[in-house]
C-alpha cells in the first residue's frame with residue numbers, strides 16, 4: 199500500500215528530487231501529431247530530460263527510467279540511458295535481469311525490451327538461464343518473432359555445446375503442442391542445418407534420414423500443413439536431394455483417399471500414409487508431384503501441366519495466375 | 535454465370551480524415567509513438583498523397599508540416615539525420631545546437647522524413663547532404679548491417695533498407711559499403727525463400743520486402759539465381775490466403791493488411807506483381823475498413839495510420855481489375871513506386887530534388 203502511494207506521487211512533489219531541474223519538452227510553435235500526455239507521464243519525462251541534461255547516473259535514475267519504461271516501453275532513450283547508468287554504477291545485473299523477466303513478458307512485442315536484454319546478457323555472459331526464460335515467455339505467445347530471434351541469438355552468439363543439447367527436444371515439444379507453428383519448424387531447420395554439426399550428428403546422411411522421417415510423420419498427421427511441406431523442401435534443397443526420391447511418399451497425398459490406404463496390410467514405416475480424417479488431395483502434394491514431373495521433362499511435362507491445371511481450376515483457385523505462370527515458364531524452358 | 539466478387543466502396547474521405555486526425559493530435563495511450571513519430575507522419579502524409587487529398591489541404595497547413603519535419607533535422611558528431619520527434623529535446627534549447635549522445639537522429643525516420651518532404655514537394659535546399667552521408671557511415675556495422683542510431687540500437691534488415699533507399703534518393707552510394715550490406719542481406723535468407731529480420735531468422739514479409747527492394751535499388755537484381763528467385767516467388771504467392779484473400783507475413787499465420795503491401799510489393803519488385811490475386815486482395819482490404827475511417831490490420835480491429843497507408847499502397851500496386859463488381863472509380867489510385875514505397879510522382883520528385891546540384 200505504502201509503495202503504491204509513493205509511486206503515484208509526482209516527482210515534482212517529492213523532496214528527494216527537489217535538487218533536479220525538470221526540463222519541459224521542446225515543441226515548436228505548431229507541433230505535428232502532438233501527444234496529449236498524462237500528467238504522470240509528463241512529470242516523469244520532464245525529470246528524465248533534466249537528469250540526462252545534468253548527466254547524472256545514480257541509483258535514482260534506475261527508478262526513474264523504470265517508471266518511464268512501464269508507461270512507455272518503446273521509449274528508446276530511457277532504455278539507452280538506463281543501460282549506461284547500470285554500467286556506470288556497476289549494478290548487479292542479475293537483479294536487472296530479474297526485473298526484465300517480468301517486463302519482457304508484459305511487453306513481448308517491444309523491440310527495446312529484447313535489445314536491452316541482449317546488452318545485459320552480453321555483459322553477464324551467462325546464457326544458461328536464458329533458454330528456460332525464453333521457453334516460459336513462448337508459452338505466453340508461441341510465435342513471437344522477437345522471442346524466437348532472441349533464442350537463435352543466444353545459441354549462435356554463445357555457441358556452447360551445453361546450450362545446444364536440449365534444442366531438438368524443445369522444438370519437438372513446441373511442435374507437439376502446435377504442428378503448424380512455423381517458428382518452431384524454422385528453429386528446427388536452424389538447429390539441424392544452419393548452426394554447425396553437433397555432437398552425435400556427425401553422420402549427415404543419418405541426420406537427413408532422421409529429419410525426413412520426422413517431417414513425413416508430421417505430414418501424415420496433417421497433410422495440409424504448409425509449414426511441414428516447406429520444411430521438407432528445405433531439407434531437400436539444402437542437401438541437394440532430388441524431389442523424386444520422395445515420390446513414393448508424396449503420391450498418396452496428391453490424390454483422393456484410396457481403398458488401399460485403409461486396407462490392413464504391410465505398413466511401410468518409411469512412407470506413412472495420410473490419416474483417414476485428413477482432407478485430400480493436399481495442394482502441397484499436387485504441387486510437389488508437378489515439380490517432380492517438371493524436372494523429369496519430356497513426356498512427364500504433360501503430367502506436370504495437368505496437375506498445375508487442376509490446381510489453377512479446382513484445388514487452389516486463388517493462385518490461378520501463379521499456376522498458369524508455372525505452365526508458361528515450363529513450356530518456355532522447353533522451347534528455348 | 536461466373537461469380538463476380540462484390541466490393542464495398544473504398545471510403546477515401548474517411549481514410550484521409552483518419553490520417554489528418556492523427557496529424558492533429560494523439561491520445562495519451564499512443565505515447566509509444568514518440569520515438570518513431572516521423573514514421574507515423576509519413577504514413578499519414580502518404581495516405582493523403584495516394585488518395586490525392588493534398589491539393590485540397592490548406593497551404594499554410596502543409597507549410598506547418600514541412601517546418602516541423604525540418605525542425606527534426608539535426609547535426610552532430612555522427613553526421614546529420616532526422617530525429618523521430620522532439621521527445622528528448624528540452625525546451626529553450628536552440629534547435630541549431632549540435633545533438634547530444636542521448637538525442638541522436640535515427641535512420642528509419644530519416645528515410646521517412648525525406649519521403650514526407652517529397653510528398654510536400656519541398657525543394658530540399660535545407661538538406662545537409664555531406665552530413666547525411668557521414669551519418670550513414672556512422673550507422674553501418676562491421677557485418678554490413680546498419681544500427682537504428684549511430685550509438686547503437688537494433689540492427690536488422692529494416693535499417694539496411696533505409697540506408698539503401700537514402701543512398702538511392704541521394705544518388706550517392708559513398709555513405710555505405712554496398713557489398714558488405716549485400717552480404718548481410720544474403721545471410722538473412724531463409725530456406726523458405728523469404729528473408730528473416732536478422733541472420734538465422736524466420737522468413738517474414740516485411741523484411742523480405744526490405745531485402746528485395748535493397749538488392750534492386752542497388753541494381754543487383756541479377757545476383758539472385760533463377761532457382762532462388764523462383765523459390766521466393768513461390769513463398770510470396772503462398773502467403774495469399776483463402777478464403778480471406780489477404781496476405782499473411784509468415785507461413786501458417788493469419789492474414790494482415792500490411793502484408794498485402796510487403797508481399798505484393800515484393801512480387802512487383804521481382805517483376806511478377808501480376809501473380810497477386812487482386813480482386814481477392816481488394817475484397818480483404820475492403821473488409822478491413824473501419825466504419826469511421828482508416829484501415830485496420832484485420833476485419834473488426836481498430837485502424838491505424840500504418841495499416842491504412844500500406845493497404846492503400848497495396849491497392850495502388852494491385853488495383854482490382856475486370857471481373858470485380860463495384861470497382862467504381864473509388865478504387866482507382868495513382869501508380870506507386872514499389873522500391874521507395876511512395877506514389878510514383880512523389881518518388882520522381884525525390885529523385886529529382888534530393889541529389890541537389892552536384893558540383
Ligand SMILES: [Zn+2]
Pocket residue numbers: 790791792793831841
Ligand atoms: Zn500488420
